[in-house]
Amino acid sequence: MPNTSAPPQVLFLPLGTPEPGVSLQRWLYESLRAAILGGRLPADSKLPSTRQLAEHYQIARGTxxxxxxxxxxxxxxxARTGSGTRVSAVLPDVTLNAGYVRRKVRPPEELPRTAPATPWVERLDLLDPVFARRSSAPGLRPFFPHRGDVQAFPIDTWRKLHTQQLRASRLSLLLDADPCGLPALREAIAGYLSIARGVQVPAERILVLASVQQGLDLCLRLLAPGDSQVWMEDPGYPGARQLLDVAGVRRIDVPVDAQGLQVDEGMRLAPHARLAYVTPSRQAPLGGELSPSRRLALLQWAQREGSYIFEDDYDSEYRFIAKPIPALRSMAAAEQSVILAGTFSKLLFPAIRLAYLVLPAHLVECFTRAAALTARHANSLSQAVLADFIHEGHFDRHVRRMRKLYAQRAEAFAEAAQRHWQGMIEVPEIRAGLDIACNLQMDDEAKAFAQIQAAGIEAMPLARYCVHPRSPGLVMGFAPYDERAIDEAARALGAALRA
Structure with missing residues (x-):
């Protein structure tokens, strides 16, 4: 696609100071000529008027x-009348002009340097970049996981609420805000958690952030210093695992089965770990729930060791079978040891970049100070719009509507799998969520995944979530795709695997 952006108008161009004995006219001429040949002034860029440049450098206009x-x-x-003075697109023969060669100046990130060999940089180099830099742009194909349907979001309602917040009487929202989050949004979140997640908590213990990743980062900085041991689910969410690795903690990979995290195995591997990362309401990526007995065992372990549990409650609202499962934080024994993290990125749209932590009372002050120091505060305008969106009932209606829509698409996905993937991919019962971990009934997961990609189908190999090998599998999303797209992609995938 051609670049249709207009050339810049040069309002200020640092030219240095004249050398002793050089006239101002000669200095200005050579400085501008060097800027043109060096690429600082691109073709067709507009220069200031002679009056503006003379005033800026405090020299005579005639010069x-x-x-x-x-x-x-x-x-x-x-120069053309009405267009001003501009840099020529075709320059004179620069080989006759003091060896200058016109070139495109490379931005700083392209300069031939390497990042310093600090521990963080070295650890980042070891990470799988798939999750760290995966695009979420429109056009992702079935069956890419971990995404909702932004096309179904009530954008007109959101726009109306956004416009209301930009009234002249509310422009204080454009100033710095409370690092804890806007009081109206914290109150709205507290009310939502009480109804939907069974968590009774005052708004003062809620910290609004940009993402769950930011919340986990704060936990690692404040609660797991040095080479502390931290439990991590295996398989588990790669974004969390990578953050643990970069933080420099000793990651303890605790196996997961149909009942969730194997707490007994965690206590055997690292009984004195400082922190445990868990997804108890819907395990990522396998989808199971942490059993009641293991929930109790996990809480007892944390109380006994003085450790903390980071509960990532990432998409528990979308349950299609049976009643919603209360959050681990709702249990009476959880108040002092469980940090509940939730996000609106999957409930509404990823670009909202709003999430929250529910903190024990004794951690509120230090977490607030750390959040203020590292990120100041989350976007206050978006917070205000979201608070209205919740208080006026739009949030509840949207979640109920999307739950119904995703249930229909989950059913369509299961039916398409039954038609097109017999003997190749087994799809378990889809009880909740935006995606499902499927069993790949082929020995070579990497080869099957390559065939799927070649057919233009998106999915994620289960191996990307695992530290220790498991049976071959695929994590596949269904939520953003309508029934027709699901069936067409399922047919193409089946044909690719059979071939």
Whole structure:
């Protein structure tokens, strides 16, 4: 696609100071000529008027006019009435001009340097970049996981609420805000958690952040210093695992089965770990729930060791079978040891970048100070709009509508799998969520995944979530795709695997 952006208008161009004995006219001419040939002034960029440049550098206007005239006569500039003075698209033969070669100046990130070999940089180099830099742009194909349907979001309602917040009487929202989050949004979140997640908590213990990742980062900085041991689910969410690795903690990979995290195995591997990362309401990526007995065992372990549990409650609202499962934080024994993290990115849209932590009372002050120091506060305008969106009932209606829509698409996905993937991919019962971990009934997961990609189908190999090998599998999403797209992609995938 051609670049249709307009050339810039040069309002200020640092030219350095004149050398002793060099006239101002000569200095200005050579400085502008060097900027043109060096690429600092691109073709067709508009220069300031002679009056503006003379005032800026506090030199005579006639001096500027003389320098401009020389550059015009030599072909470096061109001037047209109503268009001003601009850099020529075609320059004179630069081989005759002191060895200058016109070039495109590379941005700083392209300069031939390497990042310093600090521990963070070295650890980042070891990470799988798939999750860290995966695009979420429109056009992702079935069956890419971990995404909702932004096309179904009530954007007109959101726009109306956004416009209301930008009234002249509310422009204080454009100033710095409370690092804890806007009081109206914290109150709305507290009310929502009480009804939907069974968590009774005052708004003062809620910290609004940009993402769950930011919340986990704060936990690692504040609660797991040095080479502390931290439990991590295996398989588990790669974004969390990578954050643990970069933080430099000793990651303890605790196996997961149909009942969730194997707490007994965690206590055997690292009984004195400082933190445990868990997804108890819907395990990521396998989809199971942490059993009641293991929930109790996990809480007892944390109380006994003085450790903390980071509960990532990432998409528990979308349950299609049976009643919603209360959050681990709702249990009476959880108040002092469980940090509940939730996000609106999957409930509404990813670009909202709003999430929250529910903190024990004794951690509120230090977490607030750390959040203020590292990120100041989350976007206050978006917070205000979201608070209204919740208080006026739009949030509840949207979640109920999307739950019904995703249930229909989950059913369509299961039916398409039954038609097209017999003997190749087994799809378990879809009880909740935006995606499902499927069993790949082929020995070579990497080869099957390559065939799927070649057919234009998106999915994620289960191996990307695992540290220790498991049976071959695929994590596949269904939520953003309508029934027709699901069936067409399922047919193409089946044909690719059979081939």
């Amino acid at each position: 500027v006019q003389a320098a401009y005239q020389q550059l015009l006569s030599e072909g470096y500039l061109h």
